[in-house]
Amino acid sequence: MSNEAVLHAHSGVATHEVHGDHHHEHHHHETFITKYVFSQDHKMIAKQFLITGMVWAVIGGLMSVLFRLQLGYPESTFPWLEDLLGKWAKGGRITPEAYYALVTTHGTVLVFFVLTAGLSGTFANFLIPLQVGARDMASPFLNMLSYWFFFLASVVMLSSIFVETGPFSGGWTAYPPLSALGAASPGSKTGMDLWIISMALFVVSSLLGGLNYIATILNMRTKGMSMTRMPLTIWALFFTAVLGVLSFPVLFSGFILLIFDRNFGTSFYLSDIFIAGQGALPNEGGSAILYQHLFWFLGHPEVYIILLPAMGMVSEILSVNSRKPIFGYMAMVGSLFAIAILAFLVWAHHMFVTGLNPFLGSIFVLLTLLIAVPSAIKVFNWLTTLWRGNIRFTPGMMFAIGFVSLFISGGLTGIWLGNSALDIHLHDTYFVIAHFHIVMGVASMFGMFAGIYHWFPKMYGRYLNNTLGYVHFWVTMIGAYLIFWPMHYEGLAGMPRRYYDYSSWESFKQFIELNRFISTVAMIVFAVQLLFLFNFFYSIFKGRKVKTQNPWGSNTLEWTTPIRPGHGNWPGEIPEVHRWAYDYGKDGKEFIPQTTPVGADESHH
Amino acid sequence: MTMFLTIAVIALIFLVIFQIAKASEYVSVLKGEDVSRRQNNKINGFLMVTFLIGGLIGVWYCNKLYYGKTLLPYDSASVEGARVDSMLWITLAVTGIVFVITQAILFGFAYKYQEQENRKVFYFPHNNKLEVLWTAVPAVVLTVLVIFGLRNWFLFTGEPPKDAMVVEVTGKQFNWIFRYPGKDGSFGKKYFRNIDDANSNSLGILWDDKLSHDDVVTDKMVLVKGRPVKLIIGSRDVIHDVGLSHFRMKMDAVPGIPTTLWFTPKYTTKEMKEITHNPDFVYEISCDQMCGNSHYSMKGIIEVVDQEEYDVWMAKQKPQYLVAFPDKDPSNAKAAADTAKAAAKTVAKL
Numbered sequence: 016m017s018n019e020a021v022l023h024a025h026s027g028v029a030t031h032e033v034h035g036d037h038h039h040e041h042h043h044h045e046t047f048i049t050k051y052v053f054s055q056d057h058k059m060i061a062k063q064f065l066i067t068g069m070v071w072a073v074i075g076g077l078m079s080v081l082f083r084l085q086l087g088y089p090e091s092t093f094p095w096l097e098d099l100l101g102k103w104a105k106g107g108r109i110t111p112e113a114y115y116a117l118v119t120t121h122g123t124v125l126v127f128f129v130l131t132a133g134l135s136g137t138f139a140n141f142l143i144p145l146q147v148g149a150r151d152m153a154s155p156f157l158n159m160l161s162y163w164f165f166f167l168a169s170v171v172m173l174s175s176i177f178v179e180t181g182p183f184s185g186g187w188t189a190y191p192p193l194s195a196l197g198a199a200s201p202g203s204k205t206g207m208d209l210w211i212i213s214m215a216l217f218v219v220s221s222l223l224g225g226l227n228y229i230a231t232i233l234n235m236r237t238k239g240m241s242m243t244r245m246p247l248t249i250w251a252l253f254f255t256a257v258l259g260v261l262s263f264p265v266l267f268s269g270f271i272l273l274i275f276d277r278n279f280g281t282s283f284y285l286s287d288i289f290i291a292g293q294g295a296l297p298n299e300g301g302s303a304i305l306y307q308h309l310f311w312f313l314g315h316p317e318v319y320i321i322l323l324p325a326m327g328m329v330s331e332i333l334s335v336n337s338r339k340p341i342f343g344y345m346a347m348v349g350s351l352f353a354i355a356i357l358a359f360l361v362w363a364h365h366m367f368v369t370g371l372n373p374f375l376g377s378i379f380v381l382l383t384l385l386i387a388v389p390s391a392i393k394v395f396n397w398l399t400t401l402w403r404g405n406i407r408f409t410p411g412m413m414f415a416i417g418f419v420s421l422f423i424s425g426g427l428t429g430i431w432l433g434n435s436a437l438d439i440h441l442h443d444t445y446f447v448i449a450h451f452h453i454v455m456g457v458a459s460m461f462g463m464f465a466g467i468y469h470w471f472p473k474m475y476g477r478y479l480n481n482t483l484g485y486v487h488f489w490v491t492m493i494g495a496y497l498i499f500w501p502m503h504y505e506g507l508a509g510m511p512r513r514y515y516d517y518s519s520w521e522s523f524k525q526f527i528e529l530n531r532f533i534s535t536v537a538m539i540v541f542a543v544q545l546l547f548l549f550n551f552f553y554s555i556f557k558g559r560k561v562k563t564q565n566p567w568g569s570n571t572l573e574w575t576t577p578i579r580p581g582h583g584n585w586p587g588e589i590p591e592v593h594r595w596a597y598d599y600g601k602d603g604k605e606f607i608p609q610t611t612p613v614g615a616d617e618s619h620h
Numbered sequence: 621m622t623m624f625l626t627i628a629v630i631a632l633i634f635l636v637i638f639q640i641a642k643a644s645e646y647v648s649v650l651k652g653e654d655v656s657r658r659q660n661n662k663i664n665g666f667l668m669v670t671f672l673i674g675g676l677i678g679v680w681y682c683n684k685l686y687y688g689k690t691l692l693p694y695d696s697a698s699v700e701g702a703r704v705d706s707m708l709w710i711t712l713a714v715t716g717i718v719f720v721i722t723q724a725i726l727f728g729f730a731y732k733y734q735e736q737e738n739r740k741v742f743y744f745p746h747n748n749k750l751e752v753l754w755t756a757v758p759a760v761v762l763t764v765l766v767i768f769g770l771r772n773w774f775l776f777t778g779e780p781p782k783d784a785m786v787v788e789v790t791g792k793q794f795n796w797i798f799r800y801p802g803k804d805g806s807f808g809k810k811y812f813r814n815i816d817d818a819n820s821n822s823l824g825i826l827w828d829d830k831l832s833h834d835d836v837v838t839d840k841m842v843l844v845k846g847r848p849v850k851l852i853i854g855s856r857d858v859i860h861d862v863g864l865s866h867f868r869m870k871m872d873a874v875p876g877i878p879t880t881l882w883f884t885p886k887y888t889t890k891e892m893k894e895i896t897h898n899p900d901f902v903y904e905i906s907c908d909q910m911c912g913n914s915h916y917s918m919k920g921i922i923e924v925v926d927q928e929e930y931d932v933w934m935a936k937q938k939p940q941y942l943v944a945f946p947d948k949d950p951s952n953a954k955a956a957a958d959t960a961k962a963a964a965k966t967v968a969k970l
Binding site: 192288299340343368376391403423480512514549601603 | 623630634640665667668675678679683685686689690692701703707722725726727729739740742744745746750759768769770774776813815824856857858859861863865866869870871874875877879898900901902904906907908910911915917
């Protein structure tokens with residue numbers, strides 16, 4: 016279906032703009048509800064994803080501050096905590112139940128709601144139609160549903176916090192039998208039911224979104240936009256969507272079996288269990304490890320679902336602000352492809368110490384370390400992109416450079432953990448926490464910040480405040496390293512994850528001052544994120560206005576739209592594309608937009 | 621009160637930062653955006669290189685502070701663990717070199733190629749030679765690491781030496797139960813429906829199985845220095861994990877699926893006290909898999925001793941069969957007979 020036909024079929028609202036160059040100022044009828052709530056405009060849906068993601072980031076971040084308070088000050092009491100949490104912080108000290116609920120919800124929310132929905136939900140929605148030259152998504156209606164399923168998932172997850180037996184508290188991976196048996200942990204009662212429902216809704220949201228992104232990229236590129244002329248952001252978002260569509264259903268099936276085990280007496284995951292106070296359970300013949308296979312079959316691609324959009328945006332932003340083409344475009348696409356394939360073949364490296372067949376384990380070691388090759392290619396290509404460029408340190412660029420730094424730091428420790436003979440020592444210690452927070456958590460967060468700073472002018476027609484942006488960057492960058500770098504040392508002491516209190520352990524109690532330091536830095540970094548939020552919302556209304564159509568001097572199509580594009584994006588014809596997106600500094604010209612036809616005298620590369 | 625003060629101070633700091641930020645924006649509009657961008661660029665370029673230098677100093681300082689608190693200054697407490705350590709050092713050397721070089725290039729380039737008015741960028745979209753180079757070199761280096769790793773992995777997960785002793789480890793919320801096979805060297809069968817904590821059968825041992833009669837159940841694990849030990853690991857309820865950080869080993873305890881792990885203790889607990897200069901040193905088993913609200917307190921104790929000391933200790937242990945059925949215990953036989961008589965009398969009176 017062509018772009019025009021889709022718009023006629025689905026959304027009528029933009030037809031005026033489609034028809035003419037002449038009367039695009041003419042406003043069609045839009046109510047508050049259709050414009051801001053049940054909007055089918057991909058740009059508005061992107062903003063909805065972004066702002067919901069921000070709300071969750073604040074909640075998830077605040078949770079980490081609370082449990083860091085326990086880790087940093089295990090002996091102290093804070094009366095205001097009891098005011099805030101009630102029975103979950105009796106006497107001003109967080110209870111173990113609350114601690115584990117906080118840790119679990121922090122993980123779930125940050126991984127799925129912030130770094131999946133908030134990141135690819137926002138930027139896939141915002142950038143795909145704008146950068147491939149489409150008026151909207153293939154199905155704006157499904158796109159709207161995708162957001163509202165996410166919203167429902169959010170509401171259910173939020174409601175689980177207020178359940179009497181508490182939210183789910185068995186870790187974000189929700190391994191059964193712990194997650195299957197209410198008798199094993201109070202959090203596995205109603206809290207877990209809500210957790211699963213919320214996640215199921217989230218999977219639906221994610222599939223609706225993903226299918227839409229793939230359909231749009233494959234079918235709705237404008238004239239001349241061949242696949243190899245697409246900006247790397249689009250390639251990255253494309254692979255992200257493919258990963259999600261192929262792996263989320265597997266997670267979903269794992270959840271279905273878990274629901275059956277929880278509620279209908281099946282034994283998919285349960286066998287040989289005796290619960291103190293309840294006695295032997297009737298279940299026999301299930302495998303608790305089966306769930307882990309199903310979970311990590313999504314779980315590992317999930318980290319690339321989180322990381323790839325950040326990689327794509329960083330590639331774009333590094334190139335634009337170095338005023339230089341991205342180095343090795345085809346190698347970048349190839350390495351994205353390699354990562355996407357390998358992402359499906361490495362899941363069991365999360366399971367080296369589950370009693371997995373050692374031979375199978377060895378295959379997964381090989382495939383896991385293989386991922387380091389495309390990752391290395393990407394890093395070297397980013398570095399070469401900077402080489403002999405003319406770098407402008409916009410806040411977006413700063414975060415992009417920060418992303419590369421964090422990706423290197425966290426990626427290298429992946430080489431440690433991917434090797435099973437080292438993992439047998441470091442598995443489930445703080446070393447792992449340091450590794451995945453740096454490489455997946457903070458790095459992708461940086462990618463997201465880079466994207467927000469870079470495309471904010473396109474989203475709202477105003478700039479974010481630069482000074483606040485620089486303060487935000489430097490404090491977050493320094494803070495992230497101060498928080499997570501020393502955790503490697505805790506891991507090298509064998510200190511396990513997910514402990515409420517280390518003081519009774521002769522082997523791990525020596526880090527109390529370090530933990531206090533980390534907690535303090537975490538609070539400062541959290542406060543600075545609030546400063547960013549302030550900057551964001553303040554600038555939507557009061558920021559400096561964008562006065563030129565293409566403020567960064569960028570080649571891609573989104574900057575050929577009006578400063579504040581309406582639904583349908585281009586008032587006139589959709590522009591035609593004549594070249595790739597990275598002709599910066601070619602033949603002495605600072606930049607050559609994709610819409611410029613190739614000149615007769617242009618050099619060949 | 622302090623709470624409100626803290627909030628007030630934070631709010632004030634925010635306000636000040638915000639005012640400065642707003643003022644700087646006005647100034648930049650007045651000066652012209654190009655001028656202010658160039659200024660910002662200079663500052664941030666300088667900060668980039670400062671961050672690199674400060675960061676590397678920080679890495680060194682962090683190491684100085686915390687290296688001594690890790691396990692690395694002391695030898696691994698197991699023979700196999702020493703291989704983990706040597707692999708760890710090799711991996712650290714490789715990744716450490718790459719880390720320093722790439723970070724230096726990243727921030728160095730950022731500083732060096734910051735915007736300058738007369739700079740002409742180098743149009744450099746691709747170069748096959750370079751790309752082949754940095755595909756091939758990491759691939760070769762990683763192959764070496766994989767080979768080291770897999771050799772160790774197959775040793776760790778392979779069969780233990782024939783003279784290895786066997787201990788069964790069972791996790792439950794929230795402690796560990798250990799079982800020794802006794803003189804016959806074989807465990808009696810067990811079945812989870814037979815678990816009966818009240819009657820001293822926390823493992824569900826089938827007493828009909830004669831092999832079970834000399835099985836010893838303990839709440840700490842005693843091992844012999846220099847003698848390989850094979851652990852047969854299981855769980856009664858949810859997934860736990862036998863974390864042996866001093867021995868550099870770890871294995872999940874999964875209900876319904878037994879797992880195994882073996883290693884050779886190298887130092888007795890006493891020797892480790894001297895090596896670590898910590899008179900309170902003790903080998904701890906930490907549960908490394910989230911298992912419920914008291915996960916953090918699920919501790920097991922291992923004591924490594926000499927063979928003689930072990931023999932003395934083992935001789936003192938009573939087989940669990942006799943704990944569960946005190947009347948079968950020869951040392952209790954007389955006492956049991958007396959009780960039986962008394963009971964018979966009571967019945968007769970009634």
